[in-house]
Amino acid sequence: MKFNDKNKPVMVITGTSKGVGREVALDFLGNGYYVAGCSRGVSTIQDDSYLHSQVDISDEKQVQIWIRSLKKNLGRVDFLVCMAGVLNSFSHVALTSGSSLMSFLNVNIAGTFYVCREVSKLMIAERNGSIITISSIMTHLHEPGAAVYSLSKSAIVEMTKVLAKEVAAMNINCNVIAPSYMITDATKTFKSDYAATMLEKQTIKRPVTAKEVSNIISFFCAPESKCITGQVISMGLVC
Amino acid sequence: MNKEKALIVMQESFDGMQRSGLINSKVAVDETTVLLGSDLILDSLGFVTFISDMEERITVETGQDYFIVLSDIHGVADNEATLTAGVLALYIEKLTEEQ
Numbered sequence: 001m002k003f004n005d006k007n008k009p010v011m012v013i014t015g016t017s018k019g020v021g022r023e024v025a026l027d028f029l030g031n032g033y034y035v036a037g038c039s040r041g042v043s044t045i046q047d048d049s050y051l052h053s054q055v056d057i058s059d060e061k062q063v064q065i066w067i068r069s070l071k072k073n074l075g076r077v078d079f080l081v082c083m084a085g086v087l088n089s090f091s092h093v094a095l096t097s098g099s100s101l102m103s104f105l106n107v108n109i110a111g112t113f114y115v116c117r118e119v120s121k122l123m124i125a126e127r128n129g130s131i132i133t134i135s136s137i138m139t140h141l142h143e144p145g146a147a148v149y150s151l152s153k154s155a156i157v158e159m160t161k162v163l164a165k166e167v168a169a170m171n172i173n174c175n176v177i178a179p180s181y182m183i184t185d186a187t188k189t190f191k192s193d194y195a196a197t198m199l200e201k202q203t204i205k206r207p208v209t210a211k212e213v214s215n216i217i218s219f220f221c222a223p224e225s226k227c228i229t230g231q232v233i234s235m236g237l238v239c
Numbered sequence: 240m241n242k243e244k245a246l247i248v249m250q251e252s253f254d255g256m257q258r259s260g261l262i263n264s265k266v267a268v269d270e271t272t273v274l275l276g277s278d279l280i281l282d283s284l285g286f287v288t289f290i291s292d293m294e295e296r297i298t299v300e301t302g303q304d305y306f307i308v309l310s311d312i313h314g315v316a317d318n319e320a321t322l323t324a325g326v327l328a329l330y331i332e333k334l335t336e337e338q
Contacts, residue, residue, distance in 0.1 A: 064306050068298070121291040124284055170284055 015084030023210030057111030108152035180236030276321025
């Protein structure tokens with residue numbers, strides 16, 4: 001598959017088979033972007049401007065081969081949005097297993113790192129690009145039970161800021177979005193009082209929507225935002 | 240890809256970077272050319288570009304996907320304070336032999 005229109009921007013989004021990643025992908029497809037997405041499962045998006053790859057981002061080799069294939073097929077990547085992540089459990093530190101810890105670290109930190117590393121190489125060669133990673137307001141709340149999730153999201157902020165400095169000279173900006181509570185497949189599985197508890201802690205007491213996340217992505221990707229790098233926009237919370 | 244061919248590919252990569260304006264003057268690559276360490280030809284982002292370009296050129300030459308892992312290169316040449324073109328060429332020879 002080739003994206004032949006050189007005037008259309010190319011956006012890579014991880015985690016596009018469901019949830020916010022899928023909604024964001026659909027939003028940018030609707031706005032005339034080419035989107036290359038990935039997930040561990042099959043594509044749930046049918047669009048001539050969409051290219052799906054089945055990739056486990058925690059697998060370094062899979063990510064390397066995926067991004068190399070994108071370079072061959074697409075030629076360039078203008079924007080990267082790292083939506084993929086896990087939010088599969090909350091438990092107190094004393095009760096958190098090593099395997100649970102590693103599942104967060106492997107996907108949320110290592111997976112995001114591998115994708116950013118490989119795509120940044122392409123952007124460095126092109127002397128252009130925008131990278132957006134996803135953190136969470138949980139890093140500010142210090143909620144009991146969220147230690148592993150929050151540390152993984154804090155790591156993403158730090159990595160993004162360092163990367164922002166490393167690639168700034170190459171006309172690449174790197175920024176972070178930190179959403180508050182969202183209604184997703186993952187949060188739907190939590191206890192019934194989870195939503196109310198989270199909303200009570202937020203400044204804006206309603207769930208953030210995928211459309212609002214897309215809006216901030218658009219802001220970071222705009223040519224007029226090239227001077228904005230290493231920043232975190234928190235949604236729904238005064239930090 | 241043997242060591243001699245790897246050095247030729249490195250030369251082609253440097254020539255390409257000169258044409259694209261990443262480096263100002265022509266670099267004549269030999270085994271002693273310093274790629275990483277003191278007396279650098281490339282800045283840090285230039286080095287990233289060079290390694291990415293080498294991966295791509297090796298893949299084109301061999302028809303297989305190869306990825307250069309810097310931490311593995313130190314294992315190829317223990318106690319090397321710098322990375323020279325010769326050491327990288329030897330690493331590429333071993334890398335392409337292994338797969």
